[in-house]
Amino acid sequence: MEMISDVYRGFRSLLKGMGVTIRHFFRKPVTVEYPRERAVVSKVQRNAIVLIEKDDIGSHNCIACLQCEKICPSNCISITGSRKDGLAFKRPDTFDLNFALCSECGLCLDVCPTDTLGYSKQYDKAGYSREDFFYDLLDQWKATEETALGTLREIERKKKEEREARRKADAEAKAKAKENDDGDEKA
């Protein structure tokens, strides 16, 4: 008798489960058919870092301050930089990223003072060897580096001129004020 009741209970619970499962037949699929469809990723998605273009320069604006290299918890960034002629700041000579070590924590973007680090949009990277993940971030900017340096020198020169003009104006204003003061005293 007990066996019959067991079978009955088991059968009922089975039907109950089946009832829920069958309802799922009539729902839309939740999967994305990957190679044919691309998943929608968020705008803020963290990924391998790239140097992004700054409009007024026409190139990246990395000043080789090494802040990202210092804060990186997994030491995956290595930069060398030097001061170029006519510039008051450094430009990177090499900017290497070992993406195999990167944990995509995003601290390097937090610390970048010129906002020139950004995330790559390619989310399905794959490779056959470790060396496939050694990225040279300056690669895409090598062709335009000379023109960018020219633009930077131009900007620098203009800034200097402006600064000097302002200093001159200040000095003149000061001198005038002093003359006036002297005049007041005499009077």
Added chain:
Amino acid sequence: MATKRTIEMPVESIESMTLNMGPQHPSTHGVLRVVLHLDGEVVERAICHLGYLHRAKEKHAEHKTYHQFIPYTDRMDYLAPMSNNTGYVMAVEKALGLEVTQRCVYLRTLLCELARISGHLLWLGTGALELGAMTVFLWSFTQREKIYDIFEWICGARFTVSYMRVGGMSREDYPEWRRMVREFLDQYMAAHREFETMLNGNEIFLSRVVDVGTINGKDALQLGLTGPALRGSGINYDARKHTPYLAYEEFDWEVAVEDRGDCMARYLVRMKEMEESWKIACQALEALEKTQNERCNIDNPKIIFPPKENVKRSMEDLIHHFLLASEGFKVPPAEVYQAIEGPKGELGFFLVSDGGPKAYRLGVRSPSFINLQGLEKMSIGYTISDVVAIIASLDPVMGEVDR
């Protein structure tokens, strides 16, 4: 129903058999190795061997600045990185004597509860899978995907979030994201009811979990179990209720407690907890919407990175920015312990600071590690197949056990 069995051996001199379960066993949740001493098929002893995933996280904390250690916390309990982040930054904030903004508190509460739902969904899926139910696994992962999307759209990463910062968040939430959370919460309870209908009355499932792996409240307390493993044995202890932190005091919710102490009780506790988490998340989202015009991060450039616009304009902010990036902030000498209720139990961070920019010592009380102590007590007298159910009901995450 499974019950404790004693087998009388015909020959007294027969020795018990030793059997290795793991570290590659699919149902040991990663790299747990259990050495089982068997009498026939009945377990006499179950000895856990740990350390296969040891990465010396606590030592790393002594060599990284407080900011740099945040990504490391993600990888402890990798099923609920938001809780780990929260626990760690709260410990540092406690040592600093820092108060975060109300809006930040609500956001953290919401994310912690979403992480709890996500963690429990994985337990539900894999636990049911280990006992032979495939469908629940697929459905629970559908829901988990939605939570991962929510995480991705707020912080940019799906799994290892590194979202919290000391004194605030790495980026603020936005209306579109809140709508996304609302959509998830609106449809979640229907899916939850489906899981319940699939499992609660399922005879096959019941015969695997009812009266299996029983542990009484006294033993559970003595072994130091926390979380669902303790509450399943009738002890009403939840760090969210008994040592309130974040905004849990403001919200209306209950602690899930069951008396039986078996795998079924732990299952019921977790299912109830997911419901309660849903309740808290709904309330936290409302609170977040009410405070949407307030600041999220504290206004202290010595701790948290100042906005980039200010860095370009003001000399003082630039100095703060460079100091933070190259040296990190200093924490005055202090010894603090901050415990939060993670999905697995009480997750505590014990931080000793000697006044420098790096922790002098960081101890982590990881619930999975301590809950594993209960495995032997629970599995003695049950068969090997029950050990699978017991490990599933304890829900250890090996990343957190070994750290």
